[in-house]
Amino acid sequence: MRLLKSTKVTNLHSNIANSFTRKATRAIVLNGESILLLYTQRYHDYSLPGGGIDEGEDNITGLIRELREETGAQNVTNIKAFGCYEEYRNWYKADYDVMHMLSYCYTCDIDQELLTPEFEAHELQNGMQPLWMNIHKAIEHNELVIKSSDKKGLSIERETYLLKRIVAELL
Numbered sequence: 001m002r003l004l005k006s007t008k009v010t011n012l013h014s015n016i017a018n019s020f021t022r023k024a025t026r027a028i029v030l031n032g033e034s035i036l037l038l039y040t041q042r043y044h045d046y047s048l049p050g051g052g053i054d055e056g057e058d059n060i061t062g063l064i065r066e067l068r069e070e071t072g073a074q075n076v077t078n079i080k081a082f083g084c085y086e087e088y089r090n091w092y093k094a095d096y097d098v099m100h101m102l103s104y105c106y107t108c109d110i111d112q113e114l115l116t117p118e119f120e121a122h123e124l125q126n127g128m129q130p131l132w133m134n135i136h137k138a139i140e141h142n143e144l145v146i147k148s149s150d151k152k153g154l155s156i157e158r159e160t161y162l163l164k165r166i167v168a169e170l171l
Contacts, residue, residue, distance in 0.1 A: 001104060003082075004083035004165060006107045007158075012098065013090050019098035026050035026105040028082055028166055029073070035135045035166070036110070038070055041127025045145050046138040047159040048105070049073075059104050067108075069080035069091065070123070071130035072115035079108045083165070085158055105162060107170065135171070 026048040029036035037046045051072040053062035060079055067073040087101040117130055142160040 001081045002083045004085050004105070005161060006086040008034060008088040008089060011090065015097040016088065018096055018134070019088075019100050020096050021100040021102065022064075023053045023059075024051055024101065024103045025059055025066055026085075026103050027046070027063055027067045027073075027076075028105060028107045028162075029067075029110055030135075030166075030170060031132065033124055033134055033136065033171060034136065035163075036071060036073070037131060037133050037138055039129050039131055039133075041129075043126070043145070043156065044149060045142055045156045045159065046133060046163075048162060049101055050103070050105075053104075058159055062114070063086075063106055063108070067110070067120045069117075069120075069129070071110075072117045073110040075111045075116055077109050079106050081105075081159075082107050082169075085162060087158060089154065095102065103158065103162075135167055139167070142148045 016059050027050050028048060036049060038049050039046055053133055064076045067076055082105040085103040085122045089099045089101060090096055091099045114130060116144060120127055139160060142156055146160065
């Protein structure tokens with residue numbers, strides 16, 4: 001899969017050798033200029049549905065599971081690789097200093113009807129909800145949050161970059 005971008009936080013811990021890799025999938029589901037996104041109330045941002053790939057799970061199985069859990073999507077078809085976004089972030093627990101995050105992004109189609117999501121406890125606490133959103137408005141919104149919010153999440157810059165690449169390459 002092609003590398004879309006590789007980033008490191010500006011204050012990355014000097015002991016990068018003490019790192020672990022987290023693999024995740026991100027779903028790109030378009031309907032014209034509308035895109036299926038997750039709105040997170042805690043961070044007031046929009047992101048692509050997706051999440052961590054479980055032990056023993058391949059990327060596609062993880063993509064389908066995460067998409068179903070977070071949005072209620074069903075009958076995921078026409079899955080195609082879009083690209084990988086790589087990040088190096090400081091880790092907040094004592095076992096490691098750095099997290100190496102690989103987000104594998106795929107385009108796909110789903111049935112129009114969404115079932116009820118199956119959110120994890122932290123997702124519910126963060127006020128996460130799936131919705132169809134105009135992609136240009138989502139980018140504009142996230143850019144405003146990046147500029148003006150002190151409560152922005154760590155993923156908003158990745159998500160905004162990916163949304164812009166989607167516009168440039170798929171619309």
